[in-house]
Amino acid sequence: MNARVEEPVVAEVASASAQPVRRVSGSHGTDPRSGRRRTLPQLLLAQAERYGDRPFLRAKRHGIWQSTSWKQVVATVLQLAHALRQRGVREGDVVVMLSENLPELYLLQYATQALGAAVTCLYPDAAPHELDYIVGHSGAHLVVAQDQEQVDKALALTEHAQQVRTIVYLEDRGLWNYDDPRLTPYPSLLAEGARATPEDGRALREHIAQASDESVAVLCYTSGTTGKPKGVILTHRYLTDNAYRVIASFGVPEHTVYLSYISPAWAAEQITGLALGLMAPSIIHFSEKPATVQADLREIGPQFLLFTPRQWEMMASSVAAAMLDAKPWRQRLVDWALKAGARRGSWRARIAEVLALRAIRDNLGLKHARIALSAGSGMSAEVFRRFHAMGVPLRNLYGSTEYGLITAHWGGSFHPATLGRLLQVDPQVGAPLEVEVGADEQLLVRGASGFAGYFRDAAATAAVPRDGAFATGDAIRFDEGGEFIFLDRVKDLRRLAGGRPFPPQFIENQLRASPYIRDAIAIGDASRPHVTVLINIDQAIVGRYAEGRSLAWSTFADLSQLPEVHALLRETLVAINEQLDGHARVRCFATFPKELDADDDELTRSRKLRRDVIEQRYAALIDAMYAGAASCPLDVVVQYRDGTRARVHQEVRITPIEAS
């Protein structure tokens, strides 16, 4: 338990005395693979001239991987574009797509964009009313639905049912007896397109050539936690610029093997899949179906893959689960190898690589993974380190749908607590990214292709900019090297007596990530000058720690107040403080002398903290912490399961954190 993995590939963290960095500038990239202000269909045609018969899309059909070449992709896209045109899709229209990642979905997207129309993809688990709203808001009259489940949603529209004239479906299972005249199977659409004359073909190519890269390529509807979803406009320039940021910063190799897995409803897949695929270019692989992705990964061996933190965590736990069934000597070998692997470059790590790590990577399908990205917030440092110990160079990627990808780990920095640094921008598109932390701790971004607005929502678009910059709504802090640390959403920050904000959830989440801590509550508001913390220890694990050091304790109250336990917790808090600005740092902490319990109303039944109850019950302790006391006598009433109550008297220790 006590063997904490060291951090070998870690940048130096800002020292406590430095002035906080408030503004960071990025740079232009030098990679020649610029989108050169072309639209995706223009890029597709140009790249197909160059790559011809080389594979572009690969999917498993009937158990065998089958490739589609650049030439074939262009032929199919032009065919589909003609058919979509016959079905009334025009420049400026929007086509709604509801599907998992499939080659047909890519082809239909390029075909739609070839007509100057835009695509909006929904998550496959979108509810019918969401589809209804988005069809209404976007004015779409053509919907692409993967299978029976999605077709049923498209047929169940209420408000905007009349508006939909065509529903194209990709898989016919269960739809054999549907007779709605709007239903069109994908092969029929393709056949309609095959009737195009050479004259049609020329006109279409001309149309593609004349398009501007400032036209709308994709609408990304953000799940509105408050109010209706907003359609973020992604222009062709946005997509090619963002793809360039990834290509230039990571040095994505040509014909990179890419796994298309995260939903195209997400801007990230639009960038790293559809746009980057054309520019790098990639060989885009599609998993047979979600359930086979683990086996497919191994067969594909992707060089480039993008998962959410949750998906990486599941992969890490699949290794742990597999190890439970392994023979004891194998378990010990892997444990040892993961520890040795954490010190990259050491001779132990080299032996571990040969004995175990290479095989683990192979089994996970990560043998060739050079660019392994985790997008979205909340990657646990623990999982991050585990992949690095395995030899998988996992990187955090940070951005917003509106502005695109902003930072990532690149150029040799892999600090698990940071989101990396600013990505390089396409010099043909605009100025490098430049960010600053505004007065309210909010991250403001300027430069690059920028934010194009919300679709048909001028009011919301106008509300976003601040001082000529895009306001992300994220509270971000930079360390000295200009690396980003995500604190909280700005709306979740709390303010101290001096009016300066601090991130309570960030502190609490970081504390909860420690195995020794079950719950933690960060105290501090307009009536308090600084931040303090109350910790509920994990009795089982801290107990084992104490046993390992032959420390005597009898009750939870004893254990929680041991000076050695406080020293252990203090280490964790010192590490967290290093990621915070001076005023937001935790000054001191205390541990609860009894476990927080739902029976005592301190937690809800789902184990959420009841802050008001806790702050009221432990008011004396909190006051003592702010008074600078070294301890505080506390009487706590405990209710036992059988209903009896008892008073527990305990001298509660208060430990300061700032180094003397």
Add this chain to the structure above:
Amino acid sequence: MTHAVLEASGLTLSFGAIKALDNVSFRVHPDELLSIIGPNGAGKSSLLNCLSGFYRPQAGAVRFLGQDITRLPTHRYAELGVGRTFQGIQTYASMTVRENILCGFHTRMTSGLFSAFLYWGRVRREEDRYVREAEAIIEFLELEELRHASVGELPYGLRKRVDLGRALAMQPKVLIMDEPMAGMNPEEKSDLARYILDIKEGRRIPVVLVEHDMDVVMDISDRVMVMEWGRSIAEGTPEEVRNDPRVIQAYLGVEA
């Protein structure tokens, strides 16, 4: 009315003094799911065995696509296109899902033992073709992630689905299923019911189903035939059969 795919007329079968089937007649039409229900000992399994050539009726005839097949040897039934799944599990536990389905092609394979050992030219092409067809069935039954799993390790519902896949490999023109849902939990039942409907609608194979779970039968059947004491006592849509007084009597007993 459309031409019948499978037709039984006046089937009579006795075991000594016991009449298992007494003058039973019915027809299965294309695109139809016909269920046969009845209490234990009503003669359902005997009827299926006559339809698939395991029993010879003493009187009456079985016609398949207009041809009288009553006296044909049993293996000819399968070759002609009368597919059948049995009660319980009939898969090879040590083989993979794909190998089990490939076994279903044996009636159509032409290579002999000797040429199969050499494995070149025609034999190889034949094998490739059947693997492709097996994969199409795997996709149809959504078994992709399990294609290389050995069947013995699979739960019952999935093994039954593999069994069904092997029956499909024979490219039946009618599929006879004997109590496929026995021993399944409700989720497995609804899964299998879905695939049976898919076979009827997507592959256009008519299905004859013997099943005890009335909810499933009433849900998915186009027509239901009710048997009692070796005789057919009612036939019609699920709704008609459900309200038929003779059926209520057979299942619930006579009211005093």
